[in-house]
Amino acid sequence: MKLxxxxxxxxxxxxxxxxxxxxxxxxxxxxxxxxxxxxSNAAAPSNIKCDDASGQVLADGSSAQKNAxxxxxxxxxxxxxxxxxxxxxGSGAGVTAFTQGQVxxxxxxxxxxxxxxxxxxxxxxxxxxxxxxxVGGPIAVGYNVPGxxxxxxxxxxxxxxxxxxxxxxxxxxxxxxNPDAKLPNLKIQAFHRSDESxxxxxxxxxxxxxxxxxxxxxxGKAWQAKGGQSAPQSSGVAAQVKQTAGAIGYFELSYAxxxxxxxxxxxxxxxxxEATVDNATKAIADAKVVGTGKDLALELNYAxxxxxxxxxVLVTYEIVCDKGNKTxxxxxVKAFLRYAASEDGQKxxxxxxxxxxxxxxxxxxRTTVESLS
Amino acid sequence: xxxxxIADAPPPIQPPAAEQKRAARGATRPxxxxxxxxxxxxxxxxxxxxxxxxxxxxxxxxxxxxxxxGNFLTTFEWNTGTTxxxxxIAVLAYGTIVSSIIAMVIAVPVSVAIALxxxxxxxxxxxxxxxxxxxxxxxxxxxxxxxxGALILVPHMNGLFGWLNDYLGWTGIFSWQGGxxxxxxxxxxxxxxxxxxxITNVSREVFRQVPxxxxxxxxxxxxxxxxxxxxxxxxFGRSGIISASMLGLGRALGETMAVATVxxxxxxxxxxxxxxxxxxxxxxxxxxxxxxxxxxxxxLIASGLVLFVITLLVNGAARAIIARRKEYSGANA
Numbered sequence: 001m002k003l004x005x006x007x008x009x010x011x012x013x014x015x016x017x018x019x020x021x022x023x024x025x026x027x028x029x030x031x032x033x034x035x036x037x038x039x040s041n042a043a044a045p046s047n048i049k050c051d052d053a054s055g056q057v058l059a060d061g062s063s064a065q066k067n068a069x070x071x072x073x074x075x076x077x078x079x080x081x082x083x084x085x086x087x088x089x090g091s092g093a094g095v096t097a098f099t100q101g102q103v104x105x106x107x108x109x110x111x112x113x114x115x116x117x118x119x120x121x122x123x124x125x126x127x128x129x130x131x132x133x134x135v136g137g138p139i140a141v142g143y144n145v146p147g148x149x150x151x152x153x154x155x156x157x158x159x160x161x162x163x164x165x166x167x168x169x170x171x172x173x174x175x176x177x178n179p180d181a182k183l184p185n186l187k188i189q190a191f192h193r194s195d196e197s198x199x200x201x202x203x204x205x206x207x208x209x210x211x212x213x214x215x216x217x218x219x220g221k222a223w224q225a226k227g228g229q230s231a232p233q234s235s236g237v238a239a240q241v242k243q244t245a246g247a248i249g250y251f252e253l254s255y256a257x258x259x260x261x262x263x264x265x266x267x268x269x270x271x272x273x274e275a276t277v278d279n280a281t282k283a284i285a286d287a288k289v290v291g292t293g294k295d296l297a298l299e300l301n302y303a304x305x306x307x308x309x310x311x312x313v314l315v316t317y318e319i320v321c322d323k324g325n326k327t328x329x330x331x332x333v334k335a336f337l338r339y340a341a342s343e344d345g346q347k348x349x350x351x352x353x354x355x356x357x358x359x360x361x362x363x364x365x366r367t368t369v370e371s372l373s
Numbered sequence: 374x375x376x377x378x379i380a381d382a383p384p385p386i387q388p389p390a391a392e393q394k395r396a397a398r399g400a401t402r403p404x405x406x407x408x409x410x411x412x413x414x415x416x417x418x419x420x421x422x423x424x425x426x427x428x429x430x431x432x433x434x435x436x437x438x439x440x441x442x443g444n445f446l447t448t449f450e451w452n453t454g455t456t457x458x459x460x461x462i463a464v465l466a467y468g469t470i471v472s473s474i475i476a477m478v479i480a481v482p483v484s485v486a487i488a489l490x491x492x493x494x495x496x497x498x499x500x501x502x503x504x505x506x507x508x509x510x511x512x513x514x515x516x517x518x519x520x521x522g523a524l525i526l527v528p529h530m531n532g533l534f535g536w537l538n539d540y541l542g543w544t545g546i547f548s549w550q551g552g553x554x555x556x557x558x559x560x561x562x563x564x565x566x567x568x569x570x571x572i573t574n575v576s577r578e579v580f581r582q583v584p585x586x587x588x589x590x591x592x593x594x595x596x597x598x599x600x601x602x603x604x605x606x607x608x609f610g611r612s613g614i615i616s617a618s619m620l621g622l623g624r625a626l627g628e629t630m631a632v633a634t635v636x637x638x639x640x641x642x643x644x645x646x647x648x649x650x651x652x653x654x655x656x657x658x659x660x661x662x663x664x665x666x667x668x669x670x671x672x673l674i675a676s677g678l679v680l681f682v683i684t685l686l687v688n689g690a691a692r693a694i695i696a697r698r699k700e701y702s703g704a705n706a
Contacts, residue, residue, distance in 0.1 A: 063663075090663035189552055194638040196454070196664035220454035221664055229555065229637040229649045232660055243528075244553055 048339050050080035053332040060087040061094025061107030064198055064234075064252060065135045065316040068354045069107065072340050075348065082332045091198050092221075098129065098319055104329040105337070106319045109198020110221075111297035120321065127323025130295040132365050134340055135316045136355030138280035139203050140256040141263040142241045143248040145169055147184060152177045154266040155210035161248060162190050162207070163215055164227035169246060177266060191237045191249035194230035196221035202314040203250045209302035210311070252314070253277070254353035265312065268305040279310035280355035287315075287361070294322040294368050298361070313355065323373050330372065337369045427681070434675035437668065445675065449640050451657065453669035462676050464640045468557060468651040469680065472632070473625040475561025475646070476568055481618050483565070484572035489602060491573075492580040504577070511570035519634030522563045523555075527635060530554035530562075534647050549647040555637035558646040560653075563631055568621035575620060579613030580606055612695045619691035626684055629655035654680040 059069075066088040073084045086107070089097075094106035095116055101123040111131045112120065120129030141158060143151055148169075153161075157173050160166040166173060169186045193200045200223050207215040217224040231240045234251035241247040242260055253275055256262050264272035273279050286304045291297035302311045318337060325333065339345045346356035357365065401409075437453075438445050441460055448461025487507065491500050531554060538549035587605040596604060607614075633656040637649035658673045665673060 092664045092666050092669065096667055187551065194633075194636075195660040196669070198664070218452075218455045220452060222452050222454060222661070224450075224452060224455075226639070226641055228639070229553070230639055231637065232633060240553070 047342075047344065048076060048079040048335075050082070050335055051331050053335040054081045055328065055332055056083045056085065057105070057329055057332045057336070058085050058087070058103050059094075059105045059107065060089045060097040060103050061319070062091045062109045062198055062316045063088040064091075064109055064137060064314060065107050065354070067254060067352050068135045068316075068349055071348045071352050072336070072345055075344070076336055076339050080332075080335060082336065084332075084336060090196075092196070095319065099123065104320065104326055105333050108317050108319055109314060110201055111291065111295075111317060112319060123324075124321030125324035127321045127325075129319050130293070130322045130368070131291055131297045131317035131319055132337065132341075132368060133284075133296055133298050133315045133357055133361060134318045134337075134365065135349060136280050136284045136357060137314045137316070137353075138253040138275045138277065138310050138355060139199055139206075139250050139312045139314055140253045140275040141248065141250050141265075141312070142238060142256050142260040143263060144241050144243075144245060144260070145184065145186065146245055148178075148181050149261065150178075150264065151181065151261070152264050152266050152272040154268075155207060156214045158263070158265075159207045159211040159214035161188055162192065162228060163225045164190070165214065186246040189244050189247045190228040191240050191244075191247055192223040192225075192228055192230050193234075193237060194223075194232050197234075198316070199234060199250065199252060199314060203312065205300075206302045206312045250312075252353070253280075265310065267309070267311055269307050269309070271307070273308060273310045275310055275312070277350050277353060277355045279308050280313045281358055282306060283309035283311045283313050284315060284355065284361070285309075285358035287358075289361070289364065294371065296361070296364055296368060320372060322368075322371075325372060334369060334372050337372075338366070341365045341369055430674055430678040430681060433671045434678045437671035437675045440668070441672070449642070451640055451661070451672075453661075453665065453672045458668065458672065460672050462654070462679050464642055465652050465654045465657050465676055466679065466683070467642050469626055469653040469655075469683070471646070471651070472557050472560045472564055472653060473622055475558060476564035476625040477618060477622055479562060479565035480568050480572055480621060481614070484569050484617070484621075485576055485614060487569075487573045488576035488580055489606070491577050493598065493602060493606070504574075507570045507573050510566070511574075515567065515628060516630040516634065518563060518567055519631040522559065522631060522635040526563060527554050527559060530559050534558075537647065545644050546646055548645045552649060553637070554647070555635060555649045556645075556647050557636075557643075557651050560632050560636050561646075563635055564625045564628055567628060567631060568624050571624065572614075572617045572621040575617035576610065576614050579610040579617070583609045615691060615694050619687060622687055623684060626680065626687070627655050628653075629659045632656040633659045 069086045091108040097103045098106035099119040170183045201221045204219040231237045234255045237249040238255040241249045262275045266272045286301040287298040290299045442457035443459040451460045534549045537547040541547035591601045638652040639650040
């Protein structure tokens with residue numbers, strides 16, 4: 001008897017929980033369903049050219065540029081009758097979805113590989129997939145060392161720290177770069193990403209390009225050095241750095257919030273360079289376009305010594321077909337990318353801790369976007 | 374037997390034979406036939422699904438392993454993006470098994486104790502609520518355990534880790550160099566909490582089925598309550614406890630999100646259970662899947678196949694143990 005009554009009460013509780021959850025999710029989907037509420041319509045930028053774009057666009061790819069895409073989508077869908085759904089499932093997932101023809105546009109932290117270009121020829125009738133550099137991002141090296149407010153490191157020291165060759169904060173190599181700092185006798189806890197990530201790829205590319213001797217690995221999306229600790233996602237690494245004394249880790253600049261201090265890099269320029277959006281744009285300006293034809297894949301100059309250029313940067317590409325895009329999505333994708341590459345679109349990036357593309361690169365992107373067919 | 378004999382009987386007694394025939398056919402009325410077909414179909418469907426899973430895993434795994442530059446079983450690395458790709462499951466297999474063993478070592482005695490308490494010691498009015506709370510533990514989603522583990526358990530493990538290091542550090546298994554407790558032992562403890570409900574519930578059911586006569590007979594011989602449990606309840610429930618533990622072990626082997634949230638994964642085998650590092654199959658698949666290329670996914674599927682095989686082996690072993698102790702099987706009592 002007692003047990004039965006118990007069960008009924010449990011049932012009621014469960015029902016309450018389920019209906020509550022349903023009510024909550026209903027609210028949630030309502031909100032995401034109408035990104036263009038009445039009020040934002042009024043503030044919609046007037047210089048977005050919609051042409052005859054309409055309908056729904058699915059996209060997938062790099063999570064590094066998710067916040068940038070979200071900001072664009074908010075403005076864009078307020079002006080045009082296009083619903084854009086960017087999934088941010090990761091660069092790998094995005095490229096796969098693109099080469100399988102599931103999405104007309106994907107985002108990726110690294111340019112298409114030759115075999116991926118080949119695969120894209122199947123879905124771009126008469127054309128192939130191309131990379132359009134659209135979003136830059138400084139990779140910040142955050143640290144948590146009690147009593148140290150300004151930390152300067154160079155590539156070789158960073159490489160040694162992340163390869164477990166330097167294991168204490170009072171190491172002479174660090175002290176030499178920071179003569180004024182009071183470095184504590186504290187074990188270094190270096191954090192890297194546990195998941196595969198374009199951030200890791202670009203961070204290690206930088207170390208390999210500038211300190212090959214101290215970082216003898218091939219590089220790639222998976223972390224290769226042994227030792228150190230790891231955490232999932234940029235947010236996970238940032239959280240560990242924040243709560244662990246003696247920690248150091250790398251993540252996109254937008255995660256260096258809530259009192260996480262970032263390392264200034266001694267690049268060989270006159271002054272150590274802080275991780276800021278402007279400094280990242282300056283470093284991207286040193287990049288070379290290496291893509292052929294309409295492809296605008298960049299080769300970054302990580303060893304740049306330009307004044308105020310922060311070399312540890314990540315560039316995300318938007319991947320589309322140069323020719324043979326699906327006719328039902330082409331106008332919408334074209335209009336959206338046109339907006340993203342426009343002055344307004346690039347300006348929004350800086351407000352979200354991303355780096356706008358330098359002028360001459362974005363000019364090329366604009367020409368290419370106009371020629372998409 | 375009876376019916377066929379009568380059906381074959383000579384013609385003179387035909388009317389009763391016909392009646393008997395109808396009765397025999399009664400066993401295959403349309404409803405019965407439909408039910409037979411349905412259950413047989415379900416059984417076959419299950420086999421087909423299992424074969425399809427195994428086939429899919431094997432096909433994709435072979436694609437990946439044939440391009441692996443390292444030894445798939447012994448390499449301490451997981452780099453599917455490099456040329457040539459190098460990956461191996463040694464660390465994952467070690468981590469999966471070690472974390473599950475830790476979980477079992479903690480969870481089984483605790484679960485059996487809870488089950489015994491609920492069936493033999495607890496006052497009647499406490500039994501319902503306690504059982505209910507344990508059921509609730511099973512209803513907590515694993516990501517919630519993961520968050521709780523990362524935010525509450527990990528920062529609070531330092532005391533235990535320090536103590537283990539002080540008294541057992543010399544073994545090497547429990548040496549600790551400080552730092553966050555995002556290690557195999559923490560994962561094992563978290564897994565133990567997660568598999569506790571299922572082991573407790575099944576053990577409790579088994580203990581409730583111990584024939585009253587056995588216990589009363591033992592009491593009549595002058596046994597104390599603990600002796601009753603030791604001589605009547607535990608031997609009777611042994612196969613049940615083993616099955617319950619295997620269900621829990623299955624959960625521990627495959628747990629994904631909680632491990633991925635709490636552990637600090639790397640591709641090294643640490644002798645100390647307190648060092649951050651290691652990894653499990655499910656955690657590795659969850660962490661690497663979203664950014665993996667098609668080949669990277671094949672490699673992850675190959676590791677999934679190994680987990681599949683390990684799980685099959687564990688289940689097979691459990692069945693073998695239970696089969697050897699059939700005389701105590703609770704279900705047949």
